[in-house]
Amino acid sequence: MNSIRQRLLFWQITALIVTSILGSVLTYQLAWNAFNRIRDYGLEQIAYSVVRHGVRPQSWPPARPETPPPANPPAVTEAATVPAPEGEAEEDIAEDLGQFVSQIWSPAGEILYTSLESIGPPLQVPGFHMVQWEDEAWRIYTVADKRQIVQVAVTSSDRASSFAELVPWLLVPMGLLVLLLSLLIHTAVTKALAPLESLGRDIRRRDVKDLHPLETADMPEELVPLGQALNQLLGRVEGLLASQRRVLADAAHELNTPLAAVKLQAQLARRSQEGQRAAALDELDRGIERSTHLVAQLLQMARLEPDVRERQPVPVRFDRLAAEVVADFSAQAEARGIDLGLETSDAATVFADPLDMRVLLVNLVDNALRHTPPGSRVDIRVEQHADRVHLSVNDNGPGIAEADRQRVLERFVRLNPQDATGSGLGLAIVANIVQQNGGLLTLASSPPGGLSVRVSLSAHQDLGPAPPDGSSETA
Incomplete structure (x- = not known):
């Protein structure tokens, strides 16, 4: 039973039926007690x-001195039926048979007298009694x-049958009340759930592009939290769609230039003379490399979008x-004449997705190599202080002005548009990964005067045994 209406x-x-049953039982008991009291009062009056005015038999004895009835009246061994005299009292007795x-x-x-053919119930002391006879x-x-x-008696079965005739008049009103209240409850539940159904119809009528917030001013108080949660969800969905549209537009724009350049370089290489063909092919290779790098970073950026893939955090050294x-980058750094090295580092473990951590390091190192001139130096250090792991990537290149450090964390932002080596996505990817892992990313000037990129992540406390491959371990 998944319906809220059905549950209500x-x-x-x-609850109404149970209450009605309990009320009926209580009413029955009270009515039965009252009925017995009334009938007892009737017996007393009779x-x-x-x-x-009672019956006087023909052989009625003369008056005797007052003698109280015996405490234990003698048992009567033989039933005696004394005929009643004619008169008003006899008629009264006959009517009560x-x-x-x-x-x-x-x-x-x-x-002296009994209205039964047999003697009837045995004599009792004055008062009310319940006797089995x-x-x-x-x-x-x-x-x-x-x-x-004088003793007046009535059977319990006769009294119960008389009361049974009154029971329907007690239960019928209760049954009608239950039926009426059930109809009222059904109507009330339908009316109460009407705003929820109206909200559902409003959402179903919307187009995929219609993501404006729901109006919560006229909602019942119970639906306001739901409306606010839906508005937050619609806002996130709208932001995600806007981000995807922006990425697609930027990607189309960014890919257009290198692809056009690759096409032009291929045409030039085809038309060039034998002596110039080698240079044209080298330029074509560089264009293909730039395009490949841009596509790879676009794919990395797409994988970082929420719900694209399920992340599996594990302890990572x-x-x-x-x-x-x-x-992995040592050969590339050597080809560019850059001194790339890892300084003495602490044994530090973070609890994160290994692929995300590798993408973060790859983009930081690649970004430093691409924007550092030949003959420069790039140093990497990993340190752990208390419950934080700190990664530093320092170079002695041109660096980034303090006014531009926040802007370079955005997608497709290149401070030097004429520089075709970068795509404007490296630091944006790093910032996205750091944010998703609850870390902190800061850009500062390095001691040699270049750029220092620092990443701070939460440390995993339980290091455990070190894995043989040196990449990750299971907690």
Whole structure:
């Protein structure tokens, strides 16, 4: 049952039914107790009526001195039915046959009258009693005066059958109330969920390009957090789409120039004479290299977008990964006449995606080699202080002016447009990776006067055994 409406209706109607059942049981019990009290009062009134106007048998004894009834009246071994005299009292007794049993005893415990053919329930002391007689429960009231003892009784089954006739009039209103309240609950739930359905219809009607925020002013209080969360999601989606459109536009613009240059260089190489063909082919190789580098960085940038791939953070020995990257670029640095080296570093481990860490180091080293003139020096150091790992890439090249250091972290920003060696993506990729890993990236002047790029990441505390390959380890 995944429907909120069904859940609300189920729990509310279930609570209503349970409450109605409990109320019905309580009402039944109270009504039954009240019914018994009324019937007991009726027995009492009948008994006193018989005492005042009761039956006088033909052999009624003369008046005797007042004698209280015996505490334990003698058992009557033989049923006696004394005929009642004609008169008003006899008619009253006859009308009550089938509803109650009346008995009259002498003060000595002798049966004088009974409305049954048999003697009826045994004589009791004055008051109310519940007696089992002939496999049936009897409710009895006994009253005594100077000349007689009157006992009036009724069976519990007769009383229960009389009450059963009243039960439907107690339960029918409760059933109608449950039905009416169920309809009202269904209507109330439908009305209460109407704003949620309206919100769903509004979102379904929207076009993929319609990402403007939802209006939350008229929403119920319970839906305002949902509306605000949807607005935040729409804002992030709109920002992501805008970023993708900007990247595609920039990529199309950036690729257009090197591809056009490669095409032109290929045409020149085809038309050049034998002596000039080697130089033309070298220029074509450089154009292809620049295009390949730009495409590779575009792919790296695309992989860094959210939800493009699932990252798998593991403990990574950052100092060993730095050594691997320096070794990979050593031949390229030597070809350019640049002294690339890894200074003595600390054994430092970070908990991150190994591919992201390698891309970060590759772009930092590649960026330093591309923008440093021949004969320069690029030094890399990894240090760990407390719970932070610090990476420094220092060169003695031209550096970056302080006013431009924040701007070069943006995509496709090149401070020297005539310089065709870079694509304007290296530092932007580094900044993206550092941000996703909760680190800190700073650009400063190096001691030799060039650029110093510093990255600070959280250290992984549990180093564990060092892996044999020196790149990463599992915690």
